[in-house]
Amino acid sequence: xxxxxxxxxxxxxxxxxxxxxxxxLVGGCPAPGGGGKDPDNPGQNxxxxxxxxxxxxxxxxxxxxxxxxxxxxxxxxxxWVCDEESSGFADCVPSSxxxxxxxxxxxxxxxxxxxxxxxxxxxxxxxxxxxxxxxxACVLTLSVAVDTSILLKGMVKxxxxxxxxxxxxxxxxxxxxxxxxxxxxxxxxxxxxxxKVENNTLSISTLSISAEKTGYHSxxxxxxxxxxxxxxxxxxxxxxxxxxxxxxxxxxxx
Numbered sequence: 001x002x003x004x005x006x007x008x009x010x011x012x013x014x015x016x017x018x019x020x021x022x023x024x025l026v027g028g029c030p031a032p033g034g035g036g037k038d039p040d041n042p043g044q045n046x047x048x049x050x051x052x053x054x055x056x057x058x059x060x061x062x063x064x065x066x067x068x069x070x071x072x073x074x075x076x077x078x079x080w081v082c083d084e085e086s087s088g089f090a091d092c093v094p095s096s097x098x099x100x101x102x103x104x105x106x107x108x109x110x111x112x113x114x115x116x117x118x119x120x121x122x123x124x125x126x127x128x129x130x131x132x133x134x135x136x137a138c139v140l141t142l143s144v145a146v147d148t149s150i151l152l153k154g155m156v157k158x159x160x161x162x163x164x165x166x167x168x169x170x171x172x173x174x175x176x177x178x179x180x181x182x183x184x185x186x187x188x189x190x191x192x193x194x195x196k197v198e199n200n201t202l203s204i205s206t207l208s209i210s211a212e213k214t215g216y217h218s219x220x221x222x223x224x225x226x227x228x229x230x231x232x233x234x235x236x237x238x239x240x241x242x243x244x245x246x247x248x249x250x251x252x253x254x
Contacts, residue, residue: 049077088116090113127144
């Protein structure tokens, strides 16, 4: 009996070393518990959950990335996403699976629902999804980058007639000194323009706008202008924008 207990104590102390070695080698997220056969019951198999990678970074535009769910133990693995611990803005597809055999791997897509991201949160937005199984559990951490820019939009018109001017290069700059490569765009056929600028409305209250086109006098706002941030009437998903119309004077022949 004493010999039996000593053998079990040795196995218990050795298991963490085995799992730490596995984490170092694969860089994934093996779940705690499980693994190997019971030395007192060689016929009993135990599955072990592993998730690779254990963290996902989403850039500003990417809404879906993949993870690998694998059974690195023996026996049949059954896993599922734990609803109580799941993120409020992401989900897994599929969200569960029964019958993952030893050594088998399943590709799972993790999707981010950007409209559900927390509002007014400092970027990046972080959260986690917990995956549980009959071979342990694993926490998948998420980091989502969000676009903090705001849309500057309006019309470029000819002074007097109010006709839209096509092909005007519009440049926007916050404060001074000006940026090395400030955001710019060209007006469309109807004179409309839109360009994304950094959302500095809370820290800097002035925005300098310039417009250039052959045949017209160049236009620049004087000493910057204070702008009102308003709900975007054309695209509710962007939430807010700055509306500003530009009037340009034609160059008269000498």
